[in-house]
Amino acid sequence: MxxxxxxxxxxxxxxxxxxxxxxxxxxxxxxxxxxxxxxxxxxxxxxxxxxxxxxxxxxxxxxxxxxxxxxxxxxxxxxxxxxxxxxxxxxxxxxxxxxxxxxxxxxxxxxxxxxxxxxxxxxxxxxxxxxxxxxxxxxxxxxxxxxxxxxxxxxxxxxxxxxxxxxxxxxxxIVRGQRVLLKSGLGAFNQEPYNELAATELHRRLMEPGEFVPYWLFEDGRRVYSACANLLGPDEELIPAWDVIRGAKQPNNLSDLQFYVKRCTDVGLDGHVVMTKLAKMFAGDFVVANRDRHYRNFGIIRNVETLKVTRVAPVFDTGSCLWSDAEFLDVPADFLYMAKPFKMGGMRPEEQVKLFEGYFDWLDIEAIADYPETVRAVLGCSPNIPERRIATIVAEVKKRIDVLGHIAR
Structure with missing residues (x-):
């Protein structure tokens, strides 16, 4: 044929x-x-x-x-x-x-x-x-x-x-001339926009202005979204962590975290500064149980005119936290998740925070002692999140602050 x-x-x-x-x-x-x-x-x-x-x-x-x-x-x-x-x-x-x-x-x-x-x-x-x-x-x-x-x-x-x-x-x-990113939530609770606001209140306590992207609530039609301004200036670009390490050979004697920090120092950043800023981000992620920090939602900033890396990117995209993916929060498994960077297959969140031991001089644990009540107030603004669910989340946040205090000593 x-x-x-x-x-x-x-x-x-x-x-x-x-x-x-x-x-x-x-x-x-x-x-x-x-x-x-x-x-x-x-x-x-x-x-x-x-x-x-x-x-x-x-x-x-x-x-x-x-x-x-x-x-x-x-x-x-x-x-x-x-x-x-x-x-x-x-x-x-x-x-x-x-x-x-x-x-x-x-x-x-x-x-x-x-x-x-x-x-x-x-x-x-x-x-x-x-x-x-x-x-x-x-x-x-x-x-x-x-x-x-x-x-x-x-x-x-x-x-x-x-x-x-x-x-x-x-x-x-475009809102009053400003470029604003709106993000929706998932499911019946629509919790993620409120999580972004709750995370912002934590970041205000842990970080300096410019080290995090502030979020607020934005009503558009019949739904509430989280909103934030663009973290970049007109001559800047965000380089995700994945692109920082992608294509470079990792030496056998460096852990995933050490390799990432080395790549940052290779392009001109101070290694101690990078470690400290990462410690702040992952300490915050631990307190609010952010299950979705990955290599594409943190990184560094480069000036597109000079092609010089200028700073660590501010913390952004923390909405997938406070157990928003769990429907009932009534069994221990509902509170479990694997922290993604810096280990193949992930690790327990406590193990991830311990990677930054020695870089917690900035942490004043008393400054976040009242944070659980802030979480209660923020989530309480939603008509879709039951009070029982909020009370459970608040109790878990209190426990995580205590654990963070022990790790950071």
Whole structure:
């Protein structure tokens, strides 16, 4: 039998990866498979996303596609499959393509060589953006309208929400000229937004201004969200911890934590400062039982103009805490979780905090003695969280403060 040859046609466009107005490299991109197929020119690879350049100073097609694919909304996000069906799109990468891959976490974007643009014209730090995609990714607008009533054929895709990561429903919104990130909660309790506020009150007691991102509650339609301002200035980018260590060989004599700190010192940060700031973050995570601290929601900050790493990123994204994923909180197993960094497979939260022994000179345990009552007051603002549940959470927070005090002695 004669085999029939199948010809796959590619729809190629030429993009230039930009860092603000600095061209990094040019490549051919297949609009059908949503990936780079050939790098055609490399110009300023030192301005490429951190971790993309290999030790020989080159960028591979594989690394370029790795970066690009992780720029899209994850397919695991709630309701994203339905959204793509309604928009008649096959991949969340199409959402990123429609807005030049622009983000509010860095200054990278794709310049279409058929119709080249300028950073000053396209960026979302300075220019307004549509709320259409944000409405769709969050699920409800300020009028309380449902997704079913939305006109999907008229969507304006000019928005940083096409590159917004994470599984929780969220969106960027311009509020009185400020870029504000709104995040929804899960389930009947909608506890996560209140958790962010409770965590902020703890961070105020443990940290200096600038070491954490303050959150507040924001009502939009019929639901309450957590809200925070962008942690970056217009000339800054967030480098997640995963990108700090990815691609570098870890010496056998260094633990995961030691390796991360070494990578931070390699790019110019002070190791003692890094350890102290990590100690503050993980001490706070321990008190509120943050089960979702991972290598992509902490890191360092780099200036995109000088390409110098300037500081440790402030603490952000602490909403998955206070046992918000447990329905009843009536058996010991409901309070258990594995702390993710810095051990393969995770570790007990107490073990994680003990990694920072010797770096707790800053801790005044008396300053957080009244914190459990603050948790009670914050969670009590929610009409959806039962008083019995709040009382259980408060009691557990008290226990964790006592344990932290013993570890830090």
């Amino acid at each position: 004669r085999m029939r040859k199948v010809v796959v046609l590619m729809e190629l466009v030429r993009y230039t990866l930009m860092n603000k107005n600095t061209p990094v490299l040019s490549f051919e991109y297949d609009m059908q498979s949503h990936q780079a197929v050939r790098i055609t020119d490399s110009r300023n690879v030192e301005a490429a996303p951190f971790g993309m350049v290999d030790r020989h100073g080159r960028v591979s097609k594989k690394e370029l596609n790795y970066w690009w694919h992780h720029r899209a909304i994850p397919a695991s996000r709630t309701q994203i499959k339905l959204l793509l069906e309604n928009l008649k799109l096959e991949s969340t990468l199409e959402l990123a393509e429609k807005s030049f891959g622009l983000s509010l976490s860095d200054c990278y974007w794709l310049n279409d060589e058929r119709d080249p643009k300028n950073w000053d014209v396209v960026n979302f730090f300075d220019n307004d953006f549509s709320d259409d995609l944000g409405f769709l990714t969050l699920g409800q607008d300020s009028a309380g309208s449902s997704l079913n009533a939305f006109d999907y054929g008229s969507v304006n895709f000019s928005s940083p929400n096409g590159t917004l990561g994470g599984d929780l429903l969220k969106k960027w919104k």
